Each structure stands twice: as structure tokens, then as C-alpha cells.
Amino acid sequence: MNKKVDGQNSRILLSEKVKVGSKGPVNLTVADPNEMFFEAKRKPAFLTGSEVIKEAIRRANLDMSVAYPITPQSEAAALIGELFSEGYLKEYFRGESEFAVMGQCAGAAFGGARVFTTTAGPGTLRAMENFPMWAGSRLPIQVCVTCRGINSPLSIQPDTLELYYMLETGALVWHAETAQDLYDWILGGFMVAEQPDVHLPLALACDGFFVTHTKDNVMIQEDEICLPEYDPYRSPVPCMDMEVPPIRMMRDPFVMKSNYISYMTHASWQQEVRAAIDRSRKHTKVIMGGSLIETENLDREILLVSSGTAVSQGREAIRLLEEEGIKVGLVKIKSLRPFPFEELREATANAKTIFVPEFNVAGWLAREIKACIPDNQRVIAGPHVAGGMTMPSEVIVMEIKKGLGMKVEALSGRG
Amino acid sequence: MEEQYQVLPGPEAFLPPAAASQGIVLPDPGQAHIEGRLVDEEEAYEYAARKLLGGKVPTIFPGPLVLWKWNEKAAKKASAIRRLANALPARLIPMADYRPKYPKIDPAVEINPNHPNLTIWHNKIDVCIFVGVHCHQANLALKIIRGGTDCYTIAMCAQAGHEDACLSFRDISPETIDKLAATVERLKKEGVESQAIPFEQFVMSREGVVKGDV
Numbered sequence: 001m002n003k004k005v006d007g008q009n010s011r012i013l014l015s016e017k018v019k020v021g022s023k024g025p026v027n028l029t030v031a032d033p034n035e036m037f038f039e040a041k042r043k044p045a046f047l048t049g050s051e052v053i054k055e056a057i058r059r060a061n062l063d064m065s066v067a068y069p070i071t072p073q074s075e076a077a078a079l080i081g082e083l084f085s086e087g088y089l090k091e092y093f094r095g096e097s098e099f100a101v102m103g104q105c106a107g108a109a110f111g112g113a114r115v116f117t118t119t120a121g122p123g124t125l126r127a128m129e130n131f132p133m134w135a136g137s138r139l140p141i142q143v144c145v146t147c148r149g150i151n152s153p154l155s156i157q158p159d160t161l162e163l164y165y166m167l168e169t170g171a172l173v174w175h176a177e178t179a180q181d182l183y184d185w186i187l188g189g190f191m192v193a194e195q196p197d198v199h200l201p202l203a204l205a206c207d208g209f210f211v212t213h214t215k216d217n218v219m220i221q222e223d224e225i226c227l228p229e230y231d232p233y234r235s236p237v238p239c240m241d242m243e244v245p246p247i248r249m250m251r252d253p254f255v256m257k258s259n260y261i262s263y264m265t266h267a268s269w270q271q272e273v274r275a276a277i278d279r280s281r282k283h284t285k286v287i288m289g290g291s292l293i294e295t296e297n298l299d300r301e302i303l304l305v306s307s308g309t310a311v312s313q314g315r316e317a318i319r320l321l322e323e324e325g326i327k328v329g330l331v332k333i334k335s336l337r338p339f340p341f342e343e344l345r346e347a348t349a350n351a352k353t354i355f356v357p358e359f360n361v362a363g364w365l366a367r368e369i370k371a372c373i374p375d376n377q378r379v380i381a382g383p384h385v386a387g388g389m390t391m392p393s394e395v396i397v398m399e400i401k402k403g404l405g406m407k408v409e410a411l412s413g414r415g
Numbered sequence: 416m417e418e419q420y421q422v423l424p425g426p427e428a429f430l431p432p433a434a435a436s437q438g439i440v441l442p443d444p445g446q447a448h449i450e451g452r453l454v455d456e457e458e459a460y461e462y463a464a465r466k467l468l469g470g471k472v473p474t475i476f477p478g479p480l481v482l483w484k485w486n487e488k489a490a491k492k493a494s495a496i497r498r499l500a501n502a503l504p505a506r507l508i509p510m511a512d513y514r515p516k517y518p519k520i521d522p523a524v525e526i527n528p529n530h531p532n533l534t535i536w537h538n539k540i541d542v543c544i545f546v547g548v549h550c551h552q553a554n555l556a557l558k559i560i561r562g563g564t565d566c567y568t569i570a571m572c573a574q575a576g577h578e579d580a581c582l583s584f585r586d587i588s589p590e591t592i593d594k595l596a597a598t599v600e601r602l603k604k605e606g607v608e609s610q611a612i613p614f615e616q617f618v619m620s621r622e623g624v625v626k627g628d629v
Contacts, residue, residue, distance in 0.1 A: 236552075261559075272555055275434070276435075279578075
């Protein structure tokens, strides 16, 4: 159980090497991220999620990105290529597969580069072995996971099942609801992931198509400022050269020896990675407005708790229910790792029934919530849709009415 | 009401938890932690100095970041650590690198993050300082020490600190190391006597131990 950490009055801590006002890529000026995120003038933009990724990366002082085509992230990867041609990145190329991409990202991060890539669905699973390797090697790479269905049968449509696989990789996992979340969290994500006490990869998820291919109003900074560059000398591990001390961990791993202390060292290493996830709480809260969750009307007996675009559908369902005199509160979970245990216990303390709408067949978020709150029979895992189905707000309304014992008409005739 | 976890010397468990997973939060700049409790760092200097003076085998484990002259600041830190060791007095046992060593380390003259308990046990170390060790490796070692030994661990970290140590400073510099040495000197003048068992510091060259009975 995490202790609640105050994020309201904290600031993003910077490397002593950061020179605010120095020259960044192209004609950008390095800004203090505290000013950049919270004080700098912003302008409105009407962008798709993919375009938002491009605009965030333009300002991220990124060293390198590796691309590989898979829907729905291909457009974002291609747009980052445009930034490379304009001089905003030092290196950009196409990998041979998602597995290769993540390995190439690791190589660059081992060498001290700030690295960003994108993937989705089957690509995430194909690359999966790399994510715990990134975390175990304490590489603060950011991967944007634009969630889509997992084969088979083939689907390219929105579905968040792949996030379930990501939860225990040792990476930070955040789930954006909107293009604005995506923009702010890409930039803020580098600042959290690169803190020396965290120094972990970040899987920043958004729902494919719903976010990546839908235009939305986003407030972005002027294209004159950028993040400070990454300082690899704050890393909690030395560069893991395969041959040379002080580490040589890949060549002489302790797992090669079969004894209690070798196994315990490996266990301790895994614990340390998860401890780093916990340490990220106080840094994450700074860039997420003070909490890992967002709440509305917690005094109500019925709550909707969800993440990603299921939250947006929930907001509309709450409005529809309100018209009928049914009052429902809302909890938006922004960070899945670290998971907001204590925050959720507090937020759901008064709720008698908790609905968890999700875009996946497993209902993994409902399981996570059930595992952390008392009296978890209050949690109703649903409604679920999967495989690219939309989740009309009326479906959430129907689920809540059914849960309240009201008679409802099925919406099965649609489509 | 759940009881707040305390980061205390062990032996704690077959596999002790990481303190961060028990709700221990790292100090902010200007703070330190004592056994998981966030304090003003001034309080921690006094507490750490008394702990070190009260130890029978106080030992400093300098890591690669201060053993090698990566830059001028590293050299200055190394000199400050030497002054602190002399002020106490404390043994110096290096953590020169992090790779597991087999068939075994020589626990009299080195410590390794993968089995640091061997060095603690061999030398009967009851209070120690980690300094110049990369944060991940320090946490690994500190947790294993807490798991299997009764040694009181102090971390002097140049970054964000270590909740797996019983006491941790953050953002240390040559000046802050000297400040701890000055606190030790002040306490000694005030009558707090070192409880350290007399010892001879070994000296090593590239060929091995050149001075000291180890």
C-alpha cells in the first residue's frame, strides 16, 4: 500500500548541468520544465493524436527515435521522421521489426540518448521481451503504445488488452484519455522517467484511433522552447558495457551461479525496479496536477472508475443519467503503474456500487481495482467491449441501470 | 490503521521488502531520512555522527564514483571521505565494481553489491556508510544487508537518497562530507568517544594488499 505523497507544492528536479536559456535543437531555447509546463504561454491547436505526438516530440529535445510500421501508430512514427528531416532529432531510422526497434532503442539509451518510439497491439507483444529488459537495465526510454486489438483473429481496431501485458514489465504505465493528456504527458514523462531515483521506461498509452486519429483541441506551447537535454550521468547504473567493469552484468550475470544469494540478488534487483516505480509517485503527481487520479462528485453512491477513452464515454453517460435524476460520480485513473492504491481507497470510500467500463475482454482494470479496495463486491466489471467495438454512452447507462435493478431495453439491435 | 514501516537494521527476512514498497518516501532537497522518517538534514548529521562514533567497526564503503577520478569533483569527494574516515576513525573497504565475483570475493578487502553480507559478517561491521555507489547497486546492497545482517547502514548519495538505508542523505558533495566530519569532530570535543576497535587500515596496489594484516 503506498503512502499518499504530496505533489501539489513540489517541483520537477533538474540536473545541475541544465542550462536554461541555452540553445536546443533547430532554433528552440532550453526552458525550465517547471515554467514550460505550468507558466509558459500556450496556443490552441486542432490536432489528431498523431500530430500531437509530433508537436510534443518537437519540444522534447529528443536524441533518437526508431520507427516500424504498425497501425495505428504508423502516422506518428512517420511524422517524427519529418521532425528528423527538419533537424529536431539527431537520429531516426526504421527498424527491422518491433523486437529490433526496442533493442535498438535500448542500445541508444545505454549510450546516454533520450529515446522515443511508438508501437501498438501485436507490435507491443512482439517487442515484449525488451520491456522488462529496459526496466531491469534502468533505461528511461519512452514508448507510446497506441492501443489496438491483439491477434488472432486480426484486428487493427481499438482495444486495451495489450496494456494488461505491460503492467508487470517494470515500466511506468500511464493511460491518456485525451490528446491533451498525451501531449502533456509525453513531455512530462521524460522528466519523470529520467529522475535518478526513478530512471525507468515509460509506456505512455492512448487508445488507438479514438485518440490517434481523432482531431481535438489541444493547448500547446509556442514552438520556441524545449525540454532540457537528458543527463545520463544521473543514471542509477553505470553504462552496461558487456565486457568492461564496473558492471559487465550481461556477461557475468549472477543467475549463472546457482545459489541462494544469486537468486536473492536477482529478486532484490526486481524489487528495486518496482521500488523505482513507487518512487515515481511524487514526481508524477507534479505533472499530473497533484494526483494520479482525477475525481468528480465522490459523495455519490454510484461511481464510474476507468482509464483512457472509457472515461470520456463515462462522462457522457453520467450526463445522460443526470437527466433522469440518477447521480453518478467519476474517477479517472491516469497512472496504471504506479497504481493509485491509496488514492482509490480514499476516492471509493463512500461508494456503494463501482462500475468499471473497459475496452477489453479481460476486464483487467476491474481486477486491479478489486485487488486494492475493501468490500470489493461493490465493483461491477463492466460494461466491456472489445475487438474495436465502440462503447456508446447508452451502454454504460444501461449497465448502471441494470446494476441498480432497473428494467432496461437491450441495445443489441444496433449496427 | 497500518503501522508505518521503519527501516531498521536486520536480520529482517528471507527476502526483505524494498522500503519504497512499504511506503517510505525519499527526502526532498534539504532533508534526509532517519529510519524512514523525513527530517531536516541538520538533524541527520548529528544522528549519523553519533551512530558512527558508537560503532565498534565503523566502515566506509566507497564506490566507483569516488574511487576513480572521473572528474575533479570525484577527486574532491574522495579526499573528503578520507578526512571523514580519519576523523572517526573508520575502516575503508572499497566497492570497486559491481559484477559478481566467483568463486568468491575477499571479504577483508572488498565488498560486492551482490553479496555484501559476506563483508559485513567477516569484519563484524556494525555501522557503515555507502558513498559513491551508483544508486541502483546501492539499493540492492543495502536491502541485502538489511535482510541478513544487523549492520546500521548510512547512505551518502549524490542524487535523491536511499530509502533502503537506515539513514540517508541526498545531494552530497565534498562540502557535505566535510560537514559530517566536522560534526564528528565537534561531538568528540564535547566528550563523545569513538567506540571503534583499534585497527590498521590496509593499503592496496594493483598487485594486491601491500600493507595490513588481512
